[in-house]
Amino acid sequence: MAKLGFQLVLDEYDHIGENGEDIPAYDELRQHRKWVSWKLGAPRSDSGKQTKLPVNPMTGRLASSGKPEDWGTYEQAKARTLAQGLAGNGYVFTADDNYTAIDLDHCRDPDTGEFEPWAAEILAFEETYAEGSPSGTGVHMIARGKIERTIKCDEANVEMYVFGRYFTMTESQIDGSPMSIRPAPRTIAALLARIEANRPTPAPAAPATPNLPAVLPQPVRPSNVTVLPPVRPGNFFRNVNDAALANLDAWVPAVFPSARTQLSTGGYRIKSKALGRALEEDLGIIPTGIWDFGLEAPSTAISVVMDFGGAPDSLSGAKWLCAQMGIDPETLGFGQEDAAFMAEANALGEAILASALRADADDDVEPIEAAPQLSDADREFPEEYLKLPGILGEMMRYVLDSGGTRIPLFAAAASLMAVSTLMGRRLYYGLSADKTPTHLYMVGIMGTGGGKDHPQQALKRLLDAASGEHPMMTLHRTSVSSAATLGVHLGSHPLQCQIVDEISGLYAKMTGRNASSQESNLLLNLCTLWGLSDGTFAPESTMSRGYTIIKRPSLSIFGFTTPTGFYESLRSKHVAGGFLNRFLVLPKYQRVRYSTPVLATKDVPEGLRRRLQLLYDFQNQPKPGQVVKPGLPLMGPTDAEVPPEMTSVGGTPEAEARLAELADEQYDMVCGADTDPMLETWVRFTDMVRRLALIHAVGRFSDRDLHGIVVDLCDVTFAGRLVRWSLDTFVTGMRQNMVENEHQAEYKRVLGIIRTTGTIGHRELLRKLQGSIKARELGPMMDMMMSAGQVKPIKEPAKRGPPKVSYQFVRD
Known part of the structure; x- marks a missing residue:
């Protein structure tokens, strides 16, 4: 494996595997309009790591992983990345797909390519597609099938996302991993077990107020809890979320001082500007649930405290909510999660494994499954x-x-x-x-x-x-x-x-x-x-x-x-x-x-x-105060x-x-x-x-x-x-319809010109087209031809300005 770094030359990574084969995983993902470009942002205040900011491939502006209108095709993202010299491309995972995104952090030596023992054991299952992260220190995996919820455990260096996140994609496959996206039941079960083993050990007594960042105020005195919903045994986080919905006044104003109360719903509405984001819709928090209108997705009280209050993890957020409401966490089941969590992990692994038995029947066969499509409903x-x-x-x-x-x-x-x-x-x-x-x-x-x-x-x-x-x-x-x-x-x-x-x-x-x-x-x-x-x-x-x-x-x-x-x-x-x-x-x-x-x-x-x-x-009615004649037609x-x-x-x-x-x-x-x-x-x-x-x-x-x-x-x-x-x-x-009917002839015409000439410069190609295709339309068309392996780009240095681009015919 070549060393990975941020300075990737993307046109060298055209979804090609270790031995030069096409990567079916990318062929599948390219069917979805869920691609963005990305660039490096300011370092995080907590870890010092540089942030990776998604970029709208159509506009070049910052994108959101919750706004489909900010996403584009693979070709558009690649073109934007190359045109602006951005860091790379990314893929957005959504609730309507059939993927689980797995991120293994700090598990690889960027110089030698060697993996930490625990990561090597995970990769040894060889169940689904895996590639190196841009930093060269991590691994990204994509598994077919969704786990029940997003899980993030810094102690285990493992994150598994269901939706609402994007992956930075390098097209650099990990040697030995399958080239297609497949179910990964053993991988997921092993990662859940690792998360459980690395979870912080809860204190036997009622915990003190968690030490959250300054942005989230520390509770000064317990609030008067008006409602304590039924407690579900072994489900601490669910119980905290239910209690928080029943007692909004105890914590929402502390997180959002500018939150506006809504008498009609008994809840709160928080403007997107107050949330410090560029999305166009607000966050609604009412007793029946929490809905992020900007992301068009539901949320929970714990997630809100993590996303907007600065809580570093779900456990800290849950404890802060308990302290703010004046509830002993043990009352809501704190410390009773171990058995329930492992039971969930085992059941999940068995369910996914059952659906993957056929895929595991012949290790020599790597089926390429059809990409899941949105149903009519x-x-x-x-x-x-x-x-x-x-x-x-x-x-x-x-x-x-x-x-x-x-x-x-x-x-x-x-x-x-x-x-x-x-x-x-x-x-x-x-x-x-x-x-x-x-x-x-x-x-x-x-x-x-x-x-x-x-x-x-x-x-x-x-x-x-x-x-x-x-x-x-x-x-x-x-x-x-x-x-x-x-x-x-x-x-x-x-x-x-x-x-x-x-x-x-x-x-x-x-x-x-x-x-x-x-x-x-x-x-x-x-x-x-x-x-x-x-x-x-x-x-x-x-x-x-x-x-x-x-x-x-x-x-x-x-x-x-x-x-x-x-x-x-x-x-x-x-x-x-x-x-x-x-x-x-x-x-x-x-x-x-x-x-x-x-x-x-x-x-x-x-x-x-x-x-x-x-x-x-x-x-025919007059305006108030207007005098009209009787019988006006x-x-x-x-x-x-x-x-x-x-x-x-x-x-x-x-x-x-x-x-x-x-x-x-x-x-x-x-x-x-x-x-x-x-x-x-x-x-x-x-x-x-x-x-x-x-x-x-x-x-x-x-x-x-x-x-x-x-x-x-x-x-x-x-x-x-x-x-x-x-x-x-x-x-x-x-x-899906009109473009194929209308542009197929134009596509064939352009390819025919390149075939006839063998090699032709970009400007000469535009001249031969005589204005029938605009320059901005030709670019995406050439990206499609290059992605299909029909045309190869040739760049020659110019004395002044950008390099000269020519296209060489490869095959029909």
Whole structure:
């Protein structure tokens, strides 16, 4: 083995094993978009070791192991590392994967490569892939299967992580270890036994207050414990966490002096800024549990004390909590953990061993198992986030109960679209000159026969119920196929929602090579209309018909299609051009079985009908104090030149602060488009959030005076979750579908040019491509060719500036 150090030359480590073979472990990990770059940070105050800071491979800024939007592909991370001269690449472990990350510290001589005896015994099992750490003094292992919880024991120099951490990856396999990721039951059982053997021996008497760092205050006097939950024998840490949740006032203010109490939950909310981190969401601590909204993950009281209070380990954190609450640790089972811990270790080892018997049957065979993929259920938008308030929730229940296929996501979408249409031309978010309207473009994606028709028909019935089914006041239309038709429709109904089945056909017409000028202009008009707030629209094609100007038009689009039809009709140039990033894409992955509708009829219930009509009438209501003439006609849906009075809506300070954080997130993602054009879909992230937040607020105020509506933090939180999920799934879908269809020809063309020339310089290759592929798109493509072994890079020193790069053809 070569000596390892921080100055790794990554292009020499292209997942190649000791004898030149490909490493299947890396082939598997490369299938996941969970890679980051990393750099060295300031030394730690406790150990003096330099920190390893993850770096976003798209933006070059610091990343978080809890934010998927900060991660990229292996190729992106490698390119960022080489471009900026960073220390290396890293892989993020998450709750939805099937891996346990194992870190053995201080177990290897960096000069000789010799292992400590205990580490040599662990590696001798040869159960799963292992590689050297960047410092050369440790070992990183990845085992298939998850242990129950993260375990860290400094005394044993062993750490085993379940999720929420990243590994610095060196691609330097330990000699003798398998090249693939496999179950490692004996390895894990031996490490658990080592941890148990090296755990500090508890004192027989009640322990004194632990000596924590100064950041965590020492308890001055025992607090009055109001509740002592049932004690579970042999589970000290669980009992401490339960007691801490029951007595939040005893310890939370001591750790977080700026924590804000929440009367509605009986808990605390701690801002991310107060936590000293750059994540965009807060930490919630309530009696029913602890949730880190920044990491989108649950936590425990002991973990909080370790992460934010400075406790060096879980035992010290648990003892501090006991002292702060005035509870004797022995009351909660301290000192009774030994038998329970070993029982857990033995059971875990036996369970993993049982699942690995087949793999152990033939030591000469190293099976390469398929990388675990997210199930359809895991990719769905969580239904617990679809609890809509007020009339939104009432409409959602109607859509669900009147159909045979109950799909909450599409029912919520139809409800949001109804309010989006009804409030168009009247409500706007923003008290400054920059105002955001309510109209939306949505597309639902599901397989044929999956239940796409019902939400479309339900939306039509909801809008008809609001307008009293008067033909002159109708609020919905079918799709249009030309700019001229769009102009005519908007001239007579400037407030409308176009409900489009198989919307992929409309995409294909507007973006196809044989698109007519009317179809191409339709694309441009739809882009323009989405962004109009208090402006005007004057379609040239309708001038001769008398519609010279349309003030504050509000056009919403509600379409459905199949995954195949949707992605095959798209082109990445329309991401950059701005058409696709105006759509809220809502995919439904799992099919739903048909069941008998709850309602006996599809008619909108009378109570809901009356409430919808009140929203519709709001179009024509004067502002408070405004004097109007009797018999004023309803202008919202029919008068192109005289829109209703504009009502501007503001947000609470918390909502505005959250929107500012989301704007920063949008900026980082769009900067990542410099190396990943797909991220240009994020360019209207904040605008979409503002629209949905305003619509959500309408639901909350639907039983009150809409003139007093204010957007609150809960509105922005709902909108942010839905839009972020939509964009993430949209980008993933494009990578998996559209990109393969569209760029395969470009990939073959580039490889063909290199094959023909044998060796070609980077600039000459760009010249031959004649602008069909941009320089920023060529870089990732070349990384893919080099990773596949099709092309070899050649670097020649230059007199000035960076070295000259050429590409040599190797194989098809």
